[in-house]
Amino acid sequence: MSVKRNVKRNRKRRSRVLWQPFTGAIGMIVLAYLCYFFLSDKNQALMDEIRLQQQELDRLDKQCVREEARWNAMKSSERMELSMRAHGIEMNLPAARQVVRMDSDGVPREGQVSVAYLRALVAENVAKAELDR
Numbered sequence: 001m002s003v004k005r006n007v008k009r010n011r012k013r014r015s016r017v018l019w020q021p022f023t024g025a026i027g028m029i030v031l032a033y034l035c036y037f038f039l040s041d042k043n044q045a046l047m048d049e050i051r052l053q054q055q056e057l058d059r060l061d062k063q064c065v066r067e068e069a070r071w072n073a074m075k076s077s078e079r080m081e082l083s084m085r086a087h088g089i090e091m092n093l094p095a096a097r098q099v100v101r102m103d104s105d106g107v108p109r110e111g112q113v114s115v116a117y118l119r120a121l122v123a124e125n126v127a128k129a130e131l132d133r
Contacts, residue, residue, distance in 0.1 A: 097117040101109050108115045
């Protein structure tokens, strides 16, 4: 009888050994499915957020283009003249000799008509002042 007990015990061990890998495989499949489900849900939420931000960016780009067109229309010379007349301002655009372009240091740039004109005017006034003395 002792021989039969050993066989019976060995059978039980073998049956347990077969179930352990199967249970582990099922557990891994369930874990993989849960990870996939969680990541898929997170991915969908991120895609929705990106879509909303892209729509907001598109809306702001269109608004920027509209505002630039509006600003360019407002600063055209015809529109400026109409606005100045509406507010009672009598003003004309400056002549080329009246415009002085300065660099970042506050020094007039060389080669301008206005700079040459101003230097000639200053030299003329200095000469007149010396003659008056």
